[in-house]
Amino acid sequence: MPLYKFVNAHFSGEIGTKGGNRSAFVSKLKSNVRHTLGKSAEKVTTLQERLLISVSASSNAKETAELTSKVFGISWSAPCILTEIDEEKVAQEASKVLKEIKAREFYIIVKRSDKGLKIERSAFGKKVAELITKKTGIEGMINSQTIVNVELVTGNKALIFTGKFPGPGGLPVGSGGKIVLLLSGGIDSPAAAWLLAKRGCEIVFVHFHSFKEIGKEKKKIAKIEALISSLTPWLIKTKCYFVPYYPFQISSHLVPDRYRLLSFRRFMALTSQAIAEKEGAKAIATGESLGQVASQTLSNLASVQESVSLPMLRPLLAYDKQEIIALAQKLGTYEISLQKYTDCCTLFNPSSPATSSHAKDLKVFEEKIKMEKIVTEALGASEIFEYG
Numbered sequence: 001m002p003l004y005k006f007v008n009a010h011f012s013g014e015i016g017t018k019g020g021n022r023s024a025f026v027s028k029l030k031s032n033v034r035h036t037l038g039k040s041a042e043k044v045t046t047l048q049e050r051l052l053i054s055v056s057a058s059s060n061a062k063e064t065a066e067l068t069s070k071v072f073g074i075s076w077s078a079p080c081i082l083t084e085i086d087e088e089k090v091a092q093e094a095s096k097v098l099k100e101i102k103a104r105e106f107y108i109i110v111k112r113s114d115k116g117l118k119i120e121r122s123a124f125g126k127k128v129a130e131l132i133t134k135k136t137g138i139e140g141m142i143n144s145q146t147i148v149n150v151e152l153v154t155g156n157k158a159l160i161f162t163g164k165f166p167g168p169g170g171l172p173v174g175s176g177g178k179i180v181l182l183l184s185g186g187i188d189s190p191a192a193a194w195l196l197a198k199r200g201c202e203i204v205f206v207h208f209h210s211f212k213e214i215g216k217e218k219k220k221i222a223k224i225e226a227l228i229s230s231l232t233p234w235l236i237k238t239k240c241y242f243v244p245y246y247p248f249q250i251s252s253h254l255v256p257d258r259y260r261l262l263s264f265r266r267f268m269a270l271t272s273q274a275i276a277e278k279e280g281a282k283a284i285a286t287g288e289s290l291g292q293v294a295s296q297t298l299s300n301l302a303s304v305q306e307s308v309s310l311p312m313l314r315p316l317l318a319y320d321k322q323e324i325i326a327l328a329q330k331l332g333t334y335e336i337s338l339q340k341y342t343d344c345c346t347l348f349n350p351s352s353p354a355t356s357s358h359a360k361d362l363k364v365f366e367e368k369i370k371m372e373k374i375v376t377e378a379l380g381a382s383e384i385f386e387y388g
Contacts, residue, residue, distance in 0.1 A: 002055075002060075002061065003081065003096055003097065003100055004055070004061035004062065004079035004080060004081060004161075005054065005055055005061060005081070005082070006052060006053060006054055006055060006061065006079070006080050006081070006082050006159070007051075007052075007053040007055060007061055007064050007065045007068055007077055007078065007079055007080065008050055008052060008053075008077065008078050008079075008080040008151070008159050008161055009033065009050055009051040009052075009053060009065070009068045009069075009071075009074050009076075009077040009167075010049060010050045010074070010075045010076055010077070010167075011026070011029070011049050011050060011051075011073065011074070011075060012072075012073050012074065012075045012167070012169040012170055012171070013075065013169070014169070014170070014171060015029065015073055015171070015172075016049050024175070025073070025171065025172060025175050026046055028073075028172040028173075028174050028175045029051070029071070029073040029074075029172040029175075030044050030046065030051060031172075031174075032071050032072075032073070032172050032173055032174070032236050033051060033053070033068060033071055033074075035236055035237070036067055036068065036070065036071050036233070036236065037053070037064060037067055037068065039056055039058070039059070040055060040056055040059040040063075040064045040067065041053050041054065041055065041056065041059075041064065042054040042055065042056045047153055047154070047155075047157070048113045048114070048153055048154055049113065050153075051068075051074075052082070052159075053068065055079075061079035061080075062079045064079070065077040065078055065079045065165050066165050068165070068167075069165035069166065069167045069168075070167075070168070070233045070234060071167070071168075071172070071236075072168050072169075072170040072171060072172055072173050072197060072198050072200070072234065073167075073169075073170060073171055073172035073175075073200075074167035074168070074169075075166075075167050075169055076164040076165060076166050076167050077164065077165050077167060078149075078161040078162075078163060078164045078165065079161060080159045080160060080161035081093045081094075081096070081097065081159070081160040081161070082157060082158070082159060082160075083157075083158050083160065084156055084157070084158060085117070085119070085152050085156050085157065085158045086158075087124065087127045087128050087131060088131060089158075090128050090150055090158050090160060091128045091131030091132050091135060092131075092135070093160050094108070094128065094132055094148050094150070094160050095132050095135045095136050095138075097148065097160060097161075097162055098132065098136060098138055098146070098148065099136065101146070101162065103138055103146045104138065104146075105138060105139050105140065105141040105144045105146060106129075106132070106138060106139075106140055106141070106144050106146045106147070106148050107140060107141060107142060107143070107144040107146065107147055107148070108125045108128055108129045108132075108140065108147075108148045108150060109125070109147055109148070109149050109150070110122070110124050110125040110128070110150045110151075110152065111149070111150070111151050111152065112151075112152045113151055113152065113153045113154070114152060114153055114154040116154075117152055119152060121152075124150075124152075125150070128150065132148075146162070147162060148160065148162060149161050149162065168198060168234070169198070170197075170198035170199060170200065171198070171199055171200030172200060173197050173200060173201070173202055173203075173234075173235060173236045174200065174202045174236070175200035176199050176200025176201045176202075177200075177201060177202065177281075177282050177283075178201070178202040178203075178204060178279060178280060178281040178282065179196060179201045179202070179203060179204070179276075179281050179282065179283045179284065179285050179313065180204045180205075180206055180272050180273075180275050180276040180279060180281045180283075180284050180285070181193050181196065181203050181204070181205055181206070181284075181285040181286070182205075182206050182207075182208075182268055182272055182284070182285070182286045182287070183205040183206065183207045183224065183227065183228070183240065184207070184287070185223055185224060185227070185337065185339075185341040186287070186337055187287075187324060187325060187328045187333070187334060187337040187338075188287030188288070188289065188316055188324055189286065189287030190227050190230070190231055190287075190328065190331065190333040190337065191287065191316060191324050191327045191328050191331065191333070192285060192286065192287040192314070192315045192316050193205070193231055193235070193285075194231060194234060194327070194331055195315040195316070195327075196285055196313065196315055197231075197234055197235050201285075202235075202238075203231075203235050203238050204238065204239055204240075204241070204275070204276075204279050204281060205228060205238060205239070205240035205241065206240070206241045206243060206268075206271070206272050206275055207221070207224050207240055207241070207242050207243065208243050208244070208245045208268055208271075209221065209224075209242055209243070209244060209245065210244070210245065210246070211244060212244060212246065212381075213244070213381065213383065214242055214383050215383075218385075221242060223336060223339050223341045224240070224242075224341075225385075225387075226336045226339075227333055227336050227337065228240055228387050229387065230331065230332050230333050230336060231331070231333065232387050232388045234331075235388065236388060237386070237387065237388030238386075238387050238388055239384055239385065239386045239387065240384070240385055240387070241275050241382050241383075241384055242382060242383045242384070242385065243271055243378050243379070243381070243382040244378060244381050244382070245264070245267070245268075245378065247374045247375075247377040247378045247381075248263075248264060248267045248369075248374050248378070251368075251369035251370070251374065252264070252348065252369070254365065254368045254369050255365045255368075255369065256365070257350045257351075257352075258350050258352055258353055258354045259354055259357065259361070259362060259365060260348045260350060261295050261348045261350060261353060262295060262300055262303060262304065262354065262357055262362060263362055263365055263366060263369075263371075264348045265295060265304045266303070266304055266307040266362060266366065266371070267371065267374060267375065267378075269284060269304055269305075269307050269308045269312065270307055270308060270371065270375045271375050271378055271379060272284045272308075273308040273309070273310050274375060274379055275379070275382075276310055281310075282310070282311075283310055283311045283312070283313050284308065284310050284311070284312045284313070285312070285313040285314070285315065286312065286313075286314055287314075287316055287324075288301065288314045288316065288317065289314075289316045289317060289318075289319050289320070289321070289324065290314075290317050290318065292321065293353075294353035294354070294355045295353060297355050297356065299355070299356040299357055300354070300355070300356070300357050301314070302359075303357040303358065303359045303362055306359035307359070307362075
């Protein structure tokens with residue numbers, strides 16, 4: 001018989017402090033946890049400031065707790081034992097935990113989530129510790145590294161656990177609306193997607209590629225799919241529009257060299273806005289960082305923003321490159337991003353790029369290349385793949 005049959009998953013602090021709309025956030029969080037765990041979870045219920053997950057007989061509670069810790073909106077999760085609020089019963093179950101981990105000493109921490117309970121925490125903990133020592137011979141010590149946590153909650157329930165898996169915090173994906181994010185093969189945009197998902201955004205990716213079509217030859221986009229796959233556990237589920245940029249490339253010679261990349265960025269923004277309108281998304285997002293390259297000066301960012309009516313979100317705007325790399329390494333996307341791949345922005349990068357621009361000048365070039373027609377053609381040749 002497995003020792004742990006439940007997972008104790010605490011809400012992030014932000015969800016815990018929500019007022020009248022808290023139930024909507026909790027409902028979305030429960031839905032995301034169920035999707036992530038699949039058949040590992042028999043039942044997911046709300047218990048004050050936590051989710052209590054009943055683990056299926058065929059699953060491992062520790063593995064289930066670790067999976068749960070990947071869900072935005074979770075502060076931490078832990079495999080736990082559920083029993084009644086009774087000193088003898090708590091001591092009995094805690095003794096099993098200590099024997100399993102071969103503990104030589106322990107320290108017990110009791111928290112009372114149900115303030116209506118007429119129980120004094122320190123007295124309850126002291127009595128449980130005495131009973132544990134009597135049952136097992138294991139001594140309670142104040143400075144012990146082995147912590148036995150006991151949470152006393154509503155419904156006369158006691159949750160017993162030791163180690164915790166730290167969660168990402170934030171808000172449940174989907175609670176903050178939908179956005180369309182431009183995904184390159186580089187380091188920055190996957191990190192931007194993670195940060196926006198942490199704020200509750202549902203992500204729809206758009207990737208601009210150099211192929212006429214992808215079709216069944218998905219090996220062409222293997223790197224991009226690897227990036228999406230590494231992010232999907234955090235994003236719950238997502239999709240990606242693969243859009244060919246050849247319609248722009250064919251006419252790009254009509255745009256002066258130093259403005260070509262900016263015109264291309266406006267082409268991507270316009271195309272992404274059309275996709276956002278189709279998806280019901282409220283914003284476009286990129287992995288741009290202020291001043292990182294010539295096309296990302298404040299003037300040039302403003303020129304690109306002017307091309308669309310939707311807001312363009314840039315969660316990495318104030319990050320420097322080393323901070324972005326550190327985040328990518330943490331997420332496991334950094335090494336994938338280093339793989340060889342034809343990046344569209346590199347293709348249109350001039351030898352002497354414009355560091356300052358005006359939207360009215362770029363519009364003149366776009367009239368020459370018939371930008372609206374180019375966007376329509378690119379959208380017509382796009383392909384959609386779903387993940388998660």
